[in-house]
Amino acid sequence: KPALEVLDLDFSYITGKPILSDIHFRINKGEMLAIVGKNGAGKSTLSNLICGFIHPDHGKILLNGSDIADKSIKERGEAIGLVMQNPNQMISKPMIFDEVALGLRVRGVPEEEVKERVYEKLKICGLYPFRNWPVSALSFGQKKRVTIASILVMNPEILILDEPTAGQDYRHYTEIMEFLKHLNETLGITIIMITHDMHLMLEYTDRAIVIADGELIADDKPAKVLTNEAVADRAYLKKTSLYD
Ligand code: ADP
Ligand code: MG
Ligand code: MG
Numbered sequence: 001k002p003a004l005e006v007l008d009l010d011f012s013y014i015t016g017k018p019i020l021s022d023i024h025f026r027i028n029k030g031e032m033l034a035i036v037g038k039n040g041a042g043k044s045t046l047s048n049l050i051c052g053f054i055h056p057d058h059g060k061i062l063l064n065g066s067d068i069a070d071k072s073i074k075e076r077g078e079a080i081g082l083v084m085q086n087p088n089q090m091i092s093k094p095m096i097f098d099e100v101a102l103g104l105r106v107r108g109v110p111e112e113e114v115k116e117r118v119y120e121k122l123k124i125c126g127l128y129p130f131r132n133w134p135v136s137a138l139s140f141g142q143k144k145r146v147t148i149a150s151i152l153v154m155n156p157e158i159l160i161l162d163e164p165t166a167g168q169d170y171r172h173y174t175e176i177m178e179f180l181k182h183l184n185e186t187l188g189i190t191i192i193m194i195t196h197d198m199h200l201m202l203e204y205t206d207r208a209i210v211i212a213d214g215e216l217i218a219d220d221k222p223a224k225v226l227t228n229e230a231v232a233d234r235a236y237l238k239k240t241s242l243y244d
Contacts (some may be wrong), residue, residue, distance in 0.1 A: 001065035002026040003158055003190045004050070004080075009059035011042075011049060019045050020214045023059070029157075032184045032191040034201035034222070037211035038236040043194045044085075046211070047160050052076045064157075081151035083161040087143040090150070094134050096127065100150045117153050124187075125149040126179070141172035145179065152183075158190045159183070165200060177204050198226060198237045210235045 009023040020042045027033060037043050048054050050061055052073045061068050063079055084090050093099040097118060104114045122128045125145045130138065135146060144164070151159065164180065165173040181204055184191045195201060201208045201222045208225045210218040218231045226232055 002062070003029045003031070003064065004192075005060075005062040005065075006046075006050075007060040007062070009046075009049065009061070010057045011045060011054070012057060018214055020049075020211075023211070023214075023216050025209050025216065025219055027158075027190060027192065029190055030184070030188045031207065032181065032193070032205050033207040033209065034193045034195055034205040035209045035211065036195055036198070036201055036225075036235065036237065038196055041211045041235070042214045043196075043211060044162055047082060047162055047192075047194055050076075050160065051080060051082050077156075078154065079156055080158045080160060081154060081156035083144075083147050083151060083159065083164065085163045085166055087140070087147045090147045091135055091143065094136070096122075096133050096135055096138070096146055097131050099135060099146055100153055103150060103154050118149075121149045121153045124152065124183070139172070141175055144172075144176060148179075148183075152187075152189075156189070158192065160192045160194065162194045164193055164195070165197060180204070202226065210237075 005026040007024055009020055010018065011020040012018045023046065035043055035046065045054070049056055052071060068076060091099055093102060100118045100121060101114050104117060119128065119131065122131050125148060127142065127145055127149060135143060138146065161180070164176055177200065180191055183189055193200065193205065205222055208218070208220065208222045209216060210225055210231055212234045217234055218225050218228065226237060
């Protein structure tokens with residue numbers, strides 16, 4: 001069964017003004033793929049639909065073959081972790097340890113187990129040396145990793161990252177991408193990267209799903225997407241190259 005399947009999905013915020021139309025794709029377990037499109041294409045809307053913050057007008061979302069229409073945000077969150085664009089919007093605790101521990105503590109996990117699981121994920125995320133530091137002492141890239149650790153600690157099957165490299169310089173950008181690739185390869189987590197960055201999808205993903213004006217216009221290997229003139233033009237992929 002695919003890890004995630006989206007079938008004939010339609011969505012509009014305002015009746016009669018479609019934002020997403022007939023979106024359909026499947027993602028296999030352990031894949032690392034990109035959902036690409038220019039600003040306003042509907043990428044964040046799609047991730048919000050998957051996580052249950054909003055609901056489709058038509059169509060289905062299947063997780064491991066089961067329809068999740070009736071699942072709450074919290075229930076979906078056990079399997080699907082969403083890392084939002086700005087870490088500062090996600091972090092609510094002053095101390096790194098407390099931030100990563102939050103989800104477990106809310107669920108009443110015993111403190112001994114909390115410590116064990118938080119330390120394990122801090123190690124994976126390269127943050128263990130900072131375990132007793134305040135969040136405010138970290139760089140943007142490190143804060144991003146704190147938000148990733150706080151989601152990994154819940155052991156999600158799927159990790160969705162909305163614009164993971166937005167606003168980062170090249171060093172942090174590479175650091176984050178290498179780290180995600182490592183997570184995908186070592187933990188086998190399915191990773192969905194939402195991005196407008198063509199370089200990102202070429203370098204790090206196996207497959208790219210392209211959305212333009214709310215429609216899915218390509219689902220193919222990144223190199224093929226980029227060499228398809230009609231698709232690249234419609235999705236403005238060329239204009240977002242780092243090499244322009
Ligand atoms: P992307 O993440 O690809 O930049 P979004 O999913 O954020 O695109 O937005 C898709 C479209 O939906 C845009 O036209 C945007 O203006 C519109 N939109 C986003 N959020 C809302 C909202 N809460 N209410 C009405 N329209 C919205
Ligand atoms: Mg339809
Ligand atoms: Mg967005």
